[in-house]
Amino acid sequence: MGRAGTALPRRQFLRLGAATAAATAASLPLSGLLPAGAWAAPAPSADGASIAIAPAFGTLKHIDAGDLRVGYVEAGPADGPPVLLLHGWPYDVHTYEAVAPLLAAAGHRVIVPYARGYGTTRFLSADTPRNGQQGALARDAIALLDALRIPKAIVAGCDWGARTAGILAALWPERCRALVAVSGYLLVDRKVNEQPLPPAAELQWWYQYYFATERGRLGYEKYRVEFSKQIWQLASPQWRFDDATFARSAAAFDNPDHVAIVVHNYRWRLGLADGESRFDTVEARIGAAPDITIPAITLEGDANGAPHPAPSAYRRKFKGRYAHRDLTGGIGHNLPQEAPEAFAQAILDVVRL
Numbered sequence: 001m002g003r004a005g006t007a008l009p010r011r012q013f014l015r016l017g018a019a020t021a022a023a024t025a026a027s028l029p030l031s032g033l034l035p036a037g038a039w040a041a042p043a044p045s046a047d048g049a050s051i052a053i054a055p056a057f058g059t060l061k062h063i064d065a066g067d068l069r070v071g072y073v074e075a076g077p078a079d080g081p082p083v084l085l086l087h088g089w090p091y092d093v094h095t096y097e098a099v100a101p102l103l104a105a106a107g108h109r110v111i112v113p114y115a116r117g118y119g120t121t122r123f124l125s126a127d128t129p130r131n132g133q134q135g136a137l138a139r140d141a142i143a144l145l146d147a148l149r150i151p152k153a154i155v156a157g158c159d160w161g162a163r164t165a166g167i168l169a170a171l172w173p174e175r176c177r178a179l180v181a182v183s184g185y186l187l188v189d190r191k192v193n194e195q196p197l198p199p200a201a202e203l204q205w206w207y208q209y210y211f212a213t214e215r216g217r218l219g220y221e222k223y224r225v226e227f228s229k230q231i232w233q234l235a236s237p238q239w240r241f242d243d244a245t246f247a248r249s250a251a252a253f254d255n256p257d258h259v260a261i262v263v264h265n266y267r268w269r270l271g272l273a274d275g276e277s278r279f280d281t282v283e284a285r286i287g288a289a290p291d292i293t294i295p296a297i298t299l300e301g302d303a304n305g306a307p308h309p310a311p312s313a314y315r316r317k318f319k320g321r322y323a324h325r326d327l328t329g330g331i332g333h334n335l336p337q338e339a340p341e342a343f344a345q346a347i348l349d350v351v352r353l
Helices: 010-016 018-023 099-105 134-147 160-171 199-203 206-211 214-235 243-253 258-269 277-287 311-317 340-350
Strands: 059-065 068-075 082-086 109-113 153-157 176-182 296-301 322-327
Touching (some): 059 134, 068 134, 082 099, 082 134, 082 160, 099 109, 099 340, 109 134, 134 277, 153 340, 160 176, 160 277, 206 258, 214 243, 214 258, 296 340, 311 322
Parallel strands (some): 082 109, 082 153, 296 322
Antiparallel strands (some): 059 068
16 A cells, blocks of 8 residues: 555556556566565464544454454444445555444445454464465455355445455455445556556655565564654645544554565565465456446545556446546545545445446
8 A cells, every 4th residue: 555555556557558657566577585484473462452443433343254353343224235445555444434424324334344464353373374465355355244244335445445445346246336446446467567667657666665675574564653654644745644643543553464464465566475376366357457347436636645547547447337536625645534525425426326
């Protein structure tokens, strides 16, 4: 995430138009460089030791789903139309702290999970690889819907969460009533990521190259709070968040698997680390750049400091009922937290397109 999570993957840029290529992710055709111990599971700490969820946001719950014991915030009536809200990096469930009450008041059942490596979400087994590839995150979301016995939901997200929501919409449309995504179509194809970008574009992905090194992994381990705050400032240069707002999200990074998941996510995108073979079929389907046929609304802020594509670059990937909304007023990368009313309104509107 940060800026990396929100840009249209390079492969999509090459397919959708060279004019937007400067906003895509950098990657290198390397493999096998993940340290042997990078996927080892550290000893888990106490669940939620530093996590506090305001009652106005919702209730923090837990459920076993797939590889994880997922921590998630739930708001709204249990029998309301479900909405699944997915966060990115370096953010957490508080991306939707002001969105969830708006949707709950409109009668929706709102589910906001901590992704693997964040908050109170924990792996059920010490033997499960600490894998951050996009296919694993998408499977986590499907497993959560299964565990909650939700057959179909509106899916929405920002940054990594927008990518996951887009994968669900494209690969599991029968599980998705509609899609709301910040910055459009974000599915990653590592084959396309092998192609270099102009230097100015590569510079925007500096932290991916940093994470590719052992120095970068150690640096993020030591300075994850400072690092994340810098990403917030770069990605949303006009957002004047206060220390308390940042601290609520920063608590979610104090997770025993956080660094391993984040570093693997970016190394995997660059071809520097392998994924798990059990996700090969999913990744092959993602790599085919499938169209999204369900109703969808995409949004973009006018002050997004993260690399991101022009809406025209991904318009043709949406084959169903579709609308795009540009927001003004200094709205940056973390759009749902910066403009919660507009994001919530898009969710309310998308099923009526």
